[in-house]
Amino acid sequence: MTLAAPSLIGTMAKAADGPIKIGSLHDLAGPLAATGEPMVYAIQLAVEELNAAGGLLGRELELVNYDTQSNIQLYSQYAQQLAVRDKVDVIHGGITSASREAIRPIFDRFRTLYFYNTLYEGGVCDRNTFNTGTTPAQTVEKLVPYAMNLWGKKAYIIAADYNYGQITAKWMKKYVQDNGGEVVEIDFFPLDVTNFGPSISRIQAAKPDLLLSAMVGGNHTAFYRQWAAAGLKGEIPIASTTFGLVNEPATLEPEESNGVIGSYGYFEELQTPASLAFVKAIKDRHGAQTPYISELAAASYEGVYLWAEGVKLAGTTERMAVIEALETGISVDGPSGKVVIDPKTHHVTRNAFLAEVENKSWKVLETFEQQAPLDTAAVCDLEANPNDTTQYEINI
Secondary structure: OOOOOOEOOOOOOOOOOOOEEEEEEEOOOOOOHHHHHHHHHHHHHHHHHHHHOOOEOOEOEEEEEEEOOOOHHHHHHHHHHHHHHOOOOEEEEOOOHHHHHHHHHHHHHOOOEEEEOOOOOOOEOOOOEEEOOOOOOOOHHHHHHHHHHHHOOEEEEEEEOOHHHHHHHHHHHHHHHHOOOEEEEEEEEOOOOOOOHHHHHHHHHHOOOEEEEEOOOHHHHHHHHHHHHOOOOOOOOEEEOOOOOOOHHHHOOHHHHOOOEEEEOOOOOOOOHHHHHHHHHHHHHHOOOOOOOOHHHHHHHHHHHHHHHHHHHHOOOOHHHHHHHHOOOOEEEEOOEEEEEEOOOOEEEEEEEEEEEEOOEEEEEEEEEEEOOOHHHHOOOOOOOOOOOOEOOOOO
């Protein structure tokens, strides 16, 4: 699916005030396309459902989507178009943290409400931004001790070389140390790296008990194939904060991916009625070739519904009125379960899950209900400091 020009969705007759416009910025081409497609599908589904139920405030919803093609320059270009030319009421967008940090200042400057619906490294404190994906306090804090209890205390960390990987690696190190372990080395890789031979040799020489991975994007899928080809998959097990977000279990062979452990705020395999209905609705529309429906899709769907609840409560789409409505602690019940906005941090309390790859799908192992969003919550306090736009980082 590629949408180089805006794609418009709307089924109701336009009210006199015109449609309520929702902007979307996601990668539908390039290395992150398999991640972006289900996110757009989920937003489209939410818009369709809301319109079928009468829209919002008696007005139809119109989705304006741009394909950012895994290109940061296009993120910046289209973000300004959405805010200035298209004059959307809210934007749901961004996949990598690099894309978020390219567009977040644009939306702050043009006073356009922004939802970032992607799991990330945490710490963003910005009254104009709502973050609906999981943070390390919700997932890495569960993943690391679980993996260490299974495999041992000596960890090697590999991560993407930009803010997501760099900061997530710090969280991994913190939780390893908190649980009595040690990190023997941390390696960072640019997103375009595809040859991991020398790095695999370094890891093998270090003899860790486990490998912790925060690798990002389609290019980094090559690591897992090369890891298995080197004969190390059965020797040093892997726990990852990102494995599966670009369809790795389906792309790789079982012998290359079985046994990898991950932790997210949603897995397609959840057997709750809400999850089953969500997956069915997307696959009915887009077919069996739909990429894996991950947390990012579920959080995007839930993000639209959280915003819609804010509009209903505010009785307007005016930005500050909606922000204030959202800050009352609005919640929705979505595919992942109950999702509640935390007014101080603009993150969400949500369920978290541990799972293991088994024959090209995930087997959910444990559920952690209603996990608070941030270890850094005491630092980010938008009630006390509403003009804060900082991204706080862990110091370790």
